Amino acid sequence: MVKEVTKLIHKYLRHDKKFPHVWCPGCGNGVILGALIRAIDRLGLEKDEIVLASGIGCSGRMPVYVDFNTLHATHGRALTFATGIKLAKSSLTVITVMGDGDATAIGGNHFIHAARRNLNITAIIINNQIYGMTGGQSSPTTPYGCYASTATYGHIEHAFSIAELAKTAGASFVGRGTVYHIHLLEKLIKHAIVKRGFSVVEVISNCHIQFGRRNQMEDPVTMLEWMRDHSVTVEKAKDMEAEALKGFFTIGILADVEKPIYTEEYTNIQKRAKLLNPL
């Protein structure tokens, strides 16, 4: 068993070059990287056909560790770099991995427009509710009243729901998972990669170092248990009253719609233009 796992690791990770990694012991990022690799392995995708692009923060380190085509871009711009890649070479499977601050603060504008434009890109957004790498500043998903290094007496702003934002902005596929619900997470990532259109997987993850320790959840297990105890599957939530759902978040597939993707629309409009204005 261990041997199989090692084979998988050696196949996909730059294990002899880029390790040890920078993530703290117990960080959810490793769980997400594992789910991503298993999803890709089970889909049978070729490593060279995949691009993994990231921005800045702890999530930004993920492409450094994997043996795909990788791009560690600037803060908030993973999706803009990915947009360029997709326009230049649309046959590539382009996956971006971003954090909550990365995707919804400095890169918030790009996030909603990528969703609206519907390029065939997969966006994995790791939501640990804090800026982890820079030391625990409040992010757009830090819950109201929680503590951060820039909110030492409680956060007075209200949080975004990343998945709801993606739905409203027009993403074709939106899923929400957690690092506790590992099988679901792998399934959602697989679904998002296969889906033609802009696909978002929001992953609720644990930063017990920067978020947990300031918010009475000092170790990863407590944070994982919090995820277990505060999540409800989409299927179960359907039969629950709004009142009963208060304090819970839903996990599973939140949106899955069919609409033409940008690159197809582009080809179609070129054809139409050529018919109207022959050379």
Add this chain to the structure above:
Amino acid sequence: MIKVMIGNHAVSYGVMLSRVQVIPAYPITPQTSIVEELSEFCADGHLNARFIKVESEHSAMACCIGASAAGARTFTATSSQGLALMHEMLHWATGARLPIVMANVNRALGPPWNIWNDQTDSLSQRDTGWLQFYCESNQEVLDTVIQSFKISEEVLLPTMLVLDAFFLSHTAEAVDVPDAQDVDRYLPRYQARYRLDVDNPHSFGNLATPEYYQGFRNKIQDDMIRARTVAKKADEDFESIFHRSYGFTEAYQCEGADLILVTSGTVVSTSRIVIDELRKEGRKVGLLKIRMFRPFPFDDVIGALKDAKKVAVLDRAISFGHSGIFAQEIMSAMYNQPSKPLIYSYITGLGGLDVTPRIITDIINDACERDIPPQESIWIGGKS
């Protein structure tokens, strides 16, 4: 009161003592602990100011512009990519004549990613119309924050004070924290001369026809030049109260020196030791520290360098396709002088590469040995 503090917290204390009123900020390594400390000062009432963590550095500077236009004393801090992202707003702050003060922790730009010290980030903002001060110690950092507000509010131009990543930002030193009452005497509460005011309406950012546009630009330059006189007085006034002053440059052992090394930031401290050692060996070498970069201190630089035979400029930055940025500035300052030294450009210390006494000695020896400076900069250290 003497306190042991890292350079970043020296910035925060300087800001607190300057009674800043609005601080918009975005986290970036290695700046973040400046604004973290400030957010705490704001929350617990040590500083009566509003702190907001915005969604990007571009937003942080835009928010500073709004706050300053509304008449508040305004501060932010950033580094590297964050400063680059602010670029558009830096020009705006100058054009709008807003006396914003910002600390920039010098950090290399990517790619490849690197969080360590070099000066390319701030030097590539040279032409934005911000005053720039390069600090050597945590004490100088704290004092320069206070002086920056004094100067900026007089000339109505923004100021960027610069400190080295990690060598200052995260290194603790003993810092004499001035008394709040003394700082109040030096820097009274801010009264904006022009601000958004419903009783006396002003308009910021209108369209100007070419004649007026050029006229406004000319005024910026006039006030940049005036900033030299203002900064000199601000430094002298500072000395009369706090018994410390820094000048625009500092000439160390330059009397009778055949070769003068020119540099800035923490490399100056290491260079002093090297100069002392070489002087003991009987070598005629000196050191010129550049503290104020904009406005450029022509008289000080020319005065210090004109009698030397050779000048070696150590740059922690490069203007690709030309040479070290400080080197270019020194060359242009000396060009019209009747007697001038040969000027050598050295590039080292990029991306945090340690500038050791050995490297500095090598630079001095290299410049001594070469009869004529090569057209291209000389690179010291680093792997290809």
